[in-house]
Each structure stands twice: as C-alpha cells, then as structure tokens.
Amino acid sequence: MQPRVLIIGCGFGGLEAARALQGSSVDVTVVDRNNHHLFQPLLYQVATAGLSAPSIAAPIRSLFRRQGQVTILLGEVLDIDVTRRQARLKDGQCLSYEHLIVAAGATHAYFGHEDWAAHAPGLKTLSDAFEIRRRLLLAFEAAEREDDPQRRADLLRFVVIGAGPTGVELAGTMAEIARHTLPGEFRRIDTRSAKIILIEGGERVLASMPSALSQSAQRQLQALGVDLRLHTRVSAIDARGLDASGPEGPYRIDSSCVVWAAGVAAVPLGRQLAQACALVPDRAGRVPVQPDLSLAGHPEIQVIGDLAAAHSHVPGQPPTPVPGVSPAAKQMGRAAAANLLRRLSGRATRAFRYRDFGNLATLGRHSAVVDLGTPLGPLRFSGYPAWLFWLFAHVYFLIGFRNRLVVLLDWAWAYWTHERHARVVSDLRPR
Amino acid sequence: MQPRVLIIGCGFGGLEAARALQGSSVDVTVVDRNNHHLFQPLLYQVATAGLSAPSIAAPIRSLFRRQGQVTILLGEVLDIDVTRRQARLKDGQCLSYEHLIVAAGATHAYFGHEDWAAHAPGLKTLSDAFEIRRRLLLAFEAAEREDDPQRRADLLRFVVIGAGPTGVELAGTMAEIARHTLPGEFRRIDTRSAKIILIEGGERVLASMPSALSQSAQRQLQALGVDLRLHTRVSAIDARGLDASGPEGPYRIDSSCVVWAAGVAAVPLGRQLAQACALVPDRAGRVPVQPDLSLAGHPEIQVIGDLAAAHSHVPGQPPTPVPGVSPAAKQMGRAAAANLLRRLSGRATRAFRYRDFGNLATLGRHSAVVDLGTPLGPLRFSGYPAWLFWLFAHVYFLIGFRNRLVVLLDWAWAYWTHERHARVVSDLRPR
Numbered sequence: 001m002q003p004r005v006l007i008i009g010c011g012f013g014g015l016e017a018a019r020a021l022q023g024s025s026v027d028v029t030v031v032d033r034n035n036h037h038l039f040q041p042l043l044y045q046v047a048t049a050g051l052s053a054p055s056i057a058a059p060i061r062s063l064f065r066r067q068g069q070v071t072i073l074l075g076e077v078l079d080i081d082v083t084r085r086q087a088r089l090k091d092g093q094c095l096s097y098e099h100l101i102v103a104a105g106a107t108h109a110y111f112g113h114e115d116w117a118a119h120a121p122g123l124k125t126l127s128d129a130f131e132i133r134r135r136l137l138l139a140f141e142a143a144e145r146e147d148d149p150q151r152r153a154d155l156l157r158f159v160v161i162g163a164g165p166t167g168v169e170l171a172g173t174m175a176e177i178a179r180h181t182l183p184g185e186f187r188r189i190d191t192r193s194a195k196i197i198l199i200e201g202g203e204r205v206l207a208s209m210p211s212a213l214s215q216s217a218q219r220q221l222q223a224l225g226v227d228l229r230l231h232t233r234v235s236a237i238d239a240r241g242l243d244a245s246g247p248e249g250p251y252r253i254d255s256s257c258v259v260w261a262a263g264v265a266a267v268p269l270g271r272q273l274a275q276a277c278a279l280v281p282d283r284a285g286r287v288p289v290q291p292d293l294s295l296a297g298h299p300e301i302q303v304i305g306d307l308a309a310a311h312s313h314v315p316g317q318p319p320t321p322v323p324g325v326s327p328a329a330k331q332m333g334r335a336a337a338a339n340l341l342r343r344l345s346g347r348a349t350r351a352f353r354y355r356d357f358g359n360l361a362t363l364g365r366h367s368a369v370v371d372l373g374t375p376l377g378p379l380r381f382s383g384y385p386a387w388l389f390w391l392f393a394h395v396y397f398l399i400g401f402r403n404r405l406v407v408l409l410d411w412a413w414a415y416w417t418h419e420r421h422a423r424v425v426s427d428l429r430p431r
Numbered sequence: 432m433q434p435r436v437l438i439i440g441c442g443f444g445g446l447e448a449a450r451a452l453q454g455s456s457v458d459v460t461v462v463d464r465n466n467h468h469l470f471q472p473l474l475y476q477v478a479t480a481g482l483s484a485p486s487i488a489a490p491i492r493s494l495f496r497r498q499g500q501v502t503i504l505l506g507e508v509l510d511i512d513v514t515r516r517q518a519r520l521k522d523g524q525c526l527s528y529e530h531l532i533v534a535a536g537a538t539h540a541y542f543g544h545e546d547w548a549a550h551a552p553g554l555k556t557l558s559d560a561f562e563i564r565r566r567l568l569l570a571f572e573a574a575e576r577e578d579d580p581q582r583r584a585d586l587l588r589f590v591v592i593g594a595g596p597t598g599v600e601l602a603g604t605m606a607e608i609a610r611h612t613l614p615g616e617f618r619r620i621d622t623r624s625a626k627i628i629l630i631e632g633g634e635r636v637l638a639s640m641p642s643a644l645s646q647s648a649q650r651q652l653q654a655l656g657v658d659l660r661l662h663t664r665v666s667a668i669d670a671r672g673l674d675a676s677g678p679e680g681p682y683r684i685d686s687s688c689v690v691w692a693a694g695v696a697a698v699p700l701g702r703q704l705a706q707a708c709a710l711v712p713d714r715a716g717r718v719p720v721q722p723d724l725s726l727a728g729h730p731e732i733q734v735i736g737d738l739a740a741a742h743s744h745v746p747g748q749p750p751t752p753v754p755g756v757s758p759a760a761k762q763m764g765r766a767a768a769a770n771l772l773r774r775l776s777g778r779a780t781r782a783f784r785y786r787d788f789g790n791l792a793t794l795g796r797h798s799a800v801v802d803l804g805t806p807l808g809p810l811r812f813s814g815y816p817a818w819l820f821w822l823f824a825h826v827y828f829l830i831g832f833r834n835r836l837v838v839l840l841d842w843a844w845a846y847w848t849h850e851r852h853a854r855v856v857s858d859l860r861p862r
Contacts, residue, residue, distance in 0.1 A: 034856070052484065052486070057855045057857075059616075061854075072616075072618075074576070125857070126855065137466060138505070141466060145504055145506065184496050185493060185495070188502070406837065406840065409836070409837065421485050421834075423492075424490070424557065426465075426484060426558050
C-alpha cells in the first residue's frame with residue numbers, strides 16, 4: 001500500500017502540491033468543493049464581461065488526466081478529525097488520510113457585518129463574478145429604461161469598496177466599460193456619465209506596493225475617471241447604497257451596484273483545524289504553522305496558501321510573514337510536497353522560504369504598475385510597459401495551453417474593438 | 432416624427448426584422464427579456480460543455496451599435512393592448528407603437544405536466560443549458576464518490592426524452608462525453624459504462640427529415656452507444672427517474688439526469704394576443720396570421736417565427752404550413768419588415784413564401800445527416816461529409832465574426848484532444 005495523501009482544496013497551493021507529488025510513490029486524493037481550478041487573478045475580467053468563465057477555469061480532472069495515482073473528488077470538507085485522521089464531507093462521507101495538506105483558501109470577510117454580503121457581493125468564486133456581471137450590466141439596462149433623472153443617476157453610480165489589487169482592477173475596468181465599451185450602444189443615456197467610486201480606508205491604493213507605485217496607480221485611476229476616496233470608511237450598506245464617512249464627515253452614496261473588495265479571511269475550516277490541534281488561529285482565522293508548514297504536534301498535517309499564517313525563513317534573518325498572494329501559495333504547495341516526501345524517506349524537513357518575485361496590478365487599458373525584485377535591486381515601472389508586462393505574465397501563468405490562446409485572442413479582440421464579448425446575463429433574477 | 436415600430440423578441444425573427452429595417456425612415460425599438468441574442472442551434476453544445484455561453488450569445492446592443500435608429504430595451508412583455516397600441520412590460524411600464532412585430536418565440540411545453548419541469552429541464556435558454564450541464568457533470572462526480580453499485584448505475588444513466596434535432600444532438604454528445612472525453616479522468620468508475628437512453632414516442636428519430644436519413648441517424652446513434660427506444664411514451668417523471676411505456680409494456684427508468692426535448696409551444700403572449708384580436712390560437716398556442724404575416728383586422732401587427740401559425744404561399748399551389756425552424760424565422764423577419772415598408776409607402780403587401788434550403792442535424796463526432804433542396808432535386812447525405820457540412824454551416828451562420836473564430840478554435844481543440852473546455856459548474860446548488 002502506498003502512503004495515502006489527502007489534499008483539501010485545488011487552488012494554487014493544492015494544485016502545485018498535487019503536481020509536485022507526481023511520479024512519487026504516494027496515493028493522492030484531491031478534494032475540492034468545485035469541479036474546476038480557478039485562475040483567480042483574472043476573475044475580475046469575468047465579472048466585468050471581458051472573459052468567459054471557461055477561459056479562466058480548468059476542470060480539475062482534466063489537469064490530472066495523465067496522473068493515474070491522483071483521485072479527484074468533488075466535495076466540501078466540513079471538519080477534520082485529527083485523532084482518527086479523517087476529513088468529514090458535507091454529505092457525511094469521511095475521507096481517511098495518513099498525510100494531509102490543507103489548502104482550502106480564503107473567502108471574503110465582512111468583519112461582523114455579514115448582512116452586507118447580500119448588498120455588496122465580493123469576488124472569490126465564479127458565482128460571485130456572474131453576480132457582479134449581472135448587477136453591473138443590468139444597472140445600465142435599467143438606466144436606459146428610467147425616465148427620472150435622479151433614479152437614473154443612482155443607477156449609473158457604481159461603488160467598489162477596498163483599493164487592493166482586486167478593487168483597483170474592478171474600478172478601472174468598470175470605468176473603461178462606461179467610457180469605451182458601451183457608448184454608442186445606448187440611445188437614452190450617456191454611459192460616460194456613469195460614476196465609478198473607489199472607497200479606501202487607508203491613505204493610498206495598493207498598500208502592499210511601494211508608495212511611488214501607489215501614487216502612479218492613483219494618477220492612472222483618476223485619468224480613467226475613477227472617483228477615488230481615501231481615508232473613507234463604510235458604516236452601513238443596504239439595498240439602495242451605503243453610508244460612508246471620510247475626511248469631510250459622514251455622507252450617503254446611492255448606488256445599485258456595490259462591490260466588496262475590502263477584506264478576506266481564511267475559510268471556517270481553519271478555525272476548526274486550529275482548535276482540533278490546540279492552536280490559536282490569527283485574527284484572519286489562519287492556522288499558525290511550523291517553519292516546515294506542518295502543525296505543531298501534527299507533523300502529518302501541513303497547511304498552505306491563504307489558510308496558513310506562515311513565515312518565510314532566510315538563514316540569519318528574522319522570519320517574515322508570507323503575504324496572501326498566489327505565487328506564495330504555489331511556492332508553499334511545492335514546499336509542502338517536498339517536505340512530505342522528505343519525511344516519508346526519513347529525512348529532515350526544511351523551513352519554508354518565500355521568494356518574492358514582485359507584485360503587479362492592472363488598472364484598465366494601457367495602465368498597470370509593476371514592482372519586481374531582481375538580483376540588481378527592485379525594478380519598478382508603470383503605464384503602458386507595465387500593462388504589457390502584466391498581460392504576458394498573466395497569460396503565461398494561465399493554466400492550460402488552450403486557455404492561454406483563447407484569453408490572448410479575447411484580449412486582442414477587446415483591444416482593437418473595445419468590445420467585451422462576455423456581456424451575457426443568463427439569469428436576470430437577483431440572487 | 433418617424434413611424435414608431437416595436438419589435439418584441441430578438442431571436443432569429445426579431446433580429447432579422449430589425450436588420451431589414453436598417454436605413455429606413457422608421458424609429459425601431461426592440462424589446463427582449465434577455466440582453467443577448469442566442470444562437471439556439473448550438474445551445475446543446477453549451478449544455479454539454481463544448482462551448483462557453485458567450486460563444487453563442489451576442490449582446491443585442493452590440494449587434495445594433497451602428498444603427499442609431501434602433502433602441503434596445505431589456506424587458507419582458509406581459510400583454511399587448513391592441514386598442515391603445517401599447518405593450519405592457521412586467522414592471523408595469525408601457526411601450527407605445529404604431530407598428531408591431533411580435534417575435535417572442537416558443538418555450539418548452541410539458542403538455543399539462545408542468546410539474547415535470549423541475550425534474551426534466553428543457554433546453555431553450557442559457558439558464559437551461561447551465562442547468563443541464565450541471566446535472567450531467569455532477570452525475571459523474573457523484574458516481575465517482577458512490578460505493579453502492581446500484582446507486583452508481585443509476586447515477587450513470589442519462590435519459591433524453593424526444594428524438595427531434597435537439598434530443599438527437601444531446602444524446603449523441605452525451606454518449607461522446609462518456610466514451611471519449613471523460614475516460615482516463617476518473618479512478619473509481621468507468622465512464623464508458625454510462626447509459627444514454629433516448630426515448631421517442633414516434634416510430635423514428637428526426638421525424639421531419641426523409642425516412643432514409645432517419646434510418647441513417649438511428650444507425651449512427653446506435654454506433655455511438657445510444658440506447659434508442661422508439662414507440663415509447665413517458666407517463667410520469669419524478670426526482671429519481673421516470674415511468675415509461677413501450678412496445679414491451681410499462682417499466683421504470685431510474686436516472687439522476689433527465690432532459691426534456693419532447694415539445695415546444697408558443698410563449699403565453701401568443702394566446703393573449705390572439706384573444707385580444709379575436710383570433711383562435713392553434714393547439715401549440717401559435718397565432719394564426721394572414722398570408723402577409725399580419726393579423727386579420729390588425730394590419731399594423733405582424734407575428735413571425737415560432738409564435739406564428741404561418742403558411743407558405745407559392746402561386747398555383749395550396750398553402751403549406753411553415754415549420755418551426757430558424758431559417759423560417761429569419762425569412763419571416765425579412766418578409767415582415769419588407770411588408771411593413773410596403774404598407775408605409777402605400778404599396779400592397781406580399782404573401783410570405785418559405786424557401787426550404789434543407790435540414791441538417793448532428794449526432795456527435797463525425798456523425799450528421801443533411802437533407803438539402805437544390806435546383807436539381809434533393810441532396811441527401813450522412814456520416815463524415817454531413818458532419819463537415821453541418822460544422823461549416825453552423826459556424827457560417829453564427830452571429831459575429833469573433834464568435835465564429837472562437838467556436839472554430841474551440842471545435843478544432845475539442846476535435847484533436849477530445850477535451851470539452853467548458854466543463855465548469857459554477858453553482859452546485861440545485862435549481
């Protein structure tokens with residue numbers, strides 16, 4: 001019997017871990033609650049109708065078609081019994097393991113305001129993306145049919161909360177749609193009169209990037225027509241808009257389309273697992289891990305990706321927290337698989353070291369910021385060259401040859417025509 | 432003021448009518464309950480994960496981008512007040528018209544068994560296609576996790592009811608998926624053991640085609656592994672399967688995925704409009720029209736496409752019923768627009784004449800039947816050449832250059848790899 005490895009979640013971390021175990025003498029089962037691996041960095045393009053869902057979602061099964069020792073199961077893990085070494089699925093079925101890699105990821109967090117979720121969807125899954133696409137496109141449709149100028153203005157006011165990479169990309173693309181894609185298609189409204197408001201509690205956009213790039217991103221966003229409101233907090237969200245509070249005091253924003261990009265937290269499975277192992281999850285619900293990504297007292301369990309409160313270990317330097325980005329998840333996936341194989345062969349595991357190759361974000365047509373770490377020091381640039389770099393980097397990392405080709409074709413088409421081909425709303429009922 | 436023309440529905444008929452009015456001195460409003468024109472002949476490919484939704488759905492607005500006199504409104508028409516010349520939308524708004532073209536189409540009909548709809552979805556809209564895709568793919572996923580052989584066999588039994596073009600295409604493609612796409616991706620089940628049952632009440636498949644082609648289609652379906660049951664009727668459908676009755680008597684089929692392709696009827700708007708005009712709708716709820724496609728006593732109203740009980744008029748021959756196929760809807764759309772312009776300029780309208788260029792259906796990889804009318808008599812062929820003809824005909828008629836390119840690329844990819852790229856289920860909850 002080969003050792004049985006269970007991997008929970010097939011995002012960037014789980015997928016890399018399973019791939020890294022390829023060809024080893026282990027029996028791998030991957031369980032995910034979706035049937036597809038999602039290329040999340042481009043999810044905002046599905047939400048804004050630039051890409052179709054299958055362009056960025058690959059069936060997990062087909063990714064492991066040639067790996068006979070990998071079994072794929074569709075199911076949602078509710079909790080883990082670390083004593084019996086079993087993961088219990090939502091429908092009651094239990095999956096036994098000898099070695100466990102938990103890569104179940106993060107979800108959007110409303111920080112105690114869970115009732116906001118209905119009015120301001122976040123962007124983590126394809127369903128989320130379809131819901132945002134629906135609200136965005138139907139707002140323009142409703143405005144075309146609205147005679148009252150006040151209601152019409154409310155319908156053409158869009159709010160994105162949170163100016164991290166997702167919020168910035170969403171706001172920039174929304175502005176592009178209103179200014180470049182839709183004009184000429186409506187007879188009664190001028191879509192260029194639409195307002196895109198980007199709300200950020202902090203003092204700058206893209207807070208994880210160097211300050212100079214944040215400044216550049218802000219200039220580019222404003223050039224696209226995005227109304228950026230820094231130092232602004234949201235105190236209430238309802239079906240008709242939200243209450244905000246900025247440097248000028250509290251005020252109201254009426255809007256039919258509010259998107260939440262302000263926070264993520266680990267999935268609930270993190271807290272359950274931490275408690276079961278007598279560990280204390282961090283504020284975001286992430287599980288503290290050992291330097292080799294295993295859990296204290298449970299060397300057979302490793303936690304990676306957005307679910308792990310992990311540190312990067314460079315000899316001679318103090319450990320630094322690993323950021324919640326996809327390259328980090330992929331590196332942790334490979335490191336966890338390598339440590340698992342080391343342990344199986346009786347060798348010592350190694351501490352995880354995160355290699356930061358840089359950071360990039362796009363802001364719409366021709367606009368992006370790039371911050372790369374190179375052996376010669378940081379390389380930072382923005383604008384058109386950054387946008388080209390961003391485009392090729394994302395297409396390069398897309399899963400599957402066909403997806404890359406189709407996404408490039410879609411973008412070439414969108415670039416020349418300003419058209420966004422996925423402007424399809426299949427279900428008009430509100431969620 | 433230009434004459435105001437209202438077109439209800441932007442399927443093949445409504446789209447052609449609006450296009451044919453292009454450049455005329457009329458003010459056209461198109462109202463549709465969806466934001467996209469759907470290329471229905473390829474909808475079964477979305478349901479069976481071969482194409483993504485945006486590949487066969489074009490935003491209606493973008494189709495009329497360069498036609499400044501066409502206004503597009505998203506809305507569902509509930510009824511028509513023929514005295515006031517107003518169409519009332521679901522949300523209460525009324526649209527006035529001077530000339531009306533009604534092209535609201537058909538929906539699936541359960542002939543008094545509306546409760547079957549929940550257990551056996553039909554295939555008319557993108558939502559329907561997503562629902563069928565969900566049931567089809569999740570049945571294989573559930574089977575991979577099922578230990579009981581009986582339950583597993585039930586999960587791998589798929590039923591299509593009705594062997595018209597849609598039913599035949601669905602059954603053939605399902606068999607292809609089970610035999611060619613999925614083997615090698617599952618570890619516990621052999622997807623080739625899946626059973627695809629095609630139920631037909633009549634004595635042959637594709638009853639609208641010549642008998643020799645039906646025979647050929649039946650042989651091709653059986654070669655694909657489809658279990659064809661002719662002379663068989665369905666008496667009950669529930670969540671776990673259906674009760675059927677064939678030449679061998681009544682029996683039960685347990686199945687987790689039943690698709691309804693057995694009947695269509697005009698949308699309810701047909702009956703309302705017929706009653707308002709003191710006309711008697713036919714059994715399928717279609718509105719009887721004059722030879723020029725207008726309504727008796729209401730020359731300002733024309734009904735076209737699947738909503739019309741229309742006849743083809745060839746001088747010296749008795750009128751023949753127009754079939755409910757997309758070329759007929761397109762021809763009626765052009766004819767209605769031409770007659771409207773004739774009437775506006777005081778000329779006499781013309782009787783509609785349907786030109787039947789033939790009939791074709793595909794049955795899976797390399798299999799199709801074609802029946803063409805040519806000046807030299809009928810041209811009928813099947814198998815691989817028919818499949819190639821079918822493929823290019825469908826790509827040629829697809830709306831929009833980009834869609835054609837992407838669909839060709841998708842098919843070339845699927846052809847070489849047997850992969851179906853749209854195997855994405857975004858929402859796992861049952862509808």
